[in-house]
Amino acid sequence: MERNSPTVLVGRKVVPGKEAEFAEWMTRVTHAAQGAPGHVAVDVQRPDSAHPDEWMVVYRFEDADSLGAWLVSDERLQLIEEGADLILGEPRVQVFAATAGEPGVRMVTSYLLREDGRTVHRTVHEEVLRELEKYEGFREREILEAVPGVQPETVVILTFDDEVSLRAWLDSDVRGQLLSRLDPHIDGTYATSVLGGFAGWFS
Known part of the structure; x- marks a missing residue:
């Protein structure tokens, strides 16, 4: 299978009543990711019919080293600590490579x-x-x-x-x-x- 850049998918459930604060925090996280070395793109999907109780965030980087550096960076870890009170339970994290090809x-x-x-x-x-x-x-x-x-x-x-x-x-x-x-x-x-x-x- 032809592969593209390494990708991480993160699903988070938000504490009820904290949605506005979470959205502001999520904006800070995505802006930080966009400034990280090797960043290709980031996409945020608010809860919808496909995932009604989760915010889905997808990060894509040029290579595994760049992705790994972002995941363990001081800036990201500080943001995660600041947002801990806004999130229910542990986030669902999946790391894989995006498949090249047309949208589907x-x-x-x-x-x-x-x-x-x-x-x-x-x-x-x-x-x-x-x-x-x-x-x-x-x-x-x-x-x-x-x-x-x-x-x-x-x-x-x-x-x-x-x-x-x-x-x-x-x-x-x-x-x-x-x-x-x-x-x-x-x-x-x-x-x-x-x-x-x-x-x-x-x-």
């Missing part, structure tokens, strides 16, 4: 996979891919395996031409049947975000 609709799903479920997970997702290839508008699937100490969640990224194509897959009986086989091997719940294609955001 991307569904990012993350979950904690139990140790005894890895073989079943691989088997089921190969069946998922075979089924997806039958759907008009499906582009590609990417699985980012959990990395102990770095990214505890398994992340699955599905890209479609448009929302209609994605909806056809989400509403299909075969998808429900396949996921029901995975459920006993998932620790907790799925976290899913439906987002526009990253290529469109960062043009």
Whole structure:
């Protein structure tokens, strides 16, 4: 798969009543990111029907070193400390590389996979891919395996031409049947975000 610049997706839930303060704080964070070495683009999505209780922020950098330097920079860590009282729980963070190509609709799903479920997970997702290839508008699937100490969640990224194509897959009986086989091997719940294609955001 052809890859583009490394990207981090951050989802945050805001303390009720603190939305205006959070928006102001988020503006400061994005301005700081824009001034960081290697910054390519940043996109902020307010809560909507796809992610009704989360603010989604996507950062893109030229290379992994630049992204890593921003994530651990004193300026960013100071801002994170200042905004801690505005955020519910821990942020949901996923790091991956954006896929080159035309804009599309991307569904990012993350979950904690139990140790005894890895073989079943691989088997089921190969069946998922075979089924997806039958759907008009499906582009590609990417699985980012959990990395102990770095990214505890398994992340699955599905890209479609448009929302209609994605909806056809989400509403299909075969998808429900396949996921029901995975459920006993998932620790907790799925976290899913439906987002526009990253290529469109960062043009």
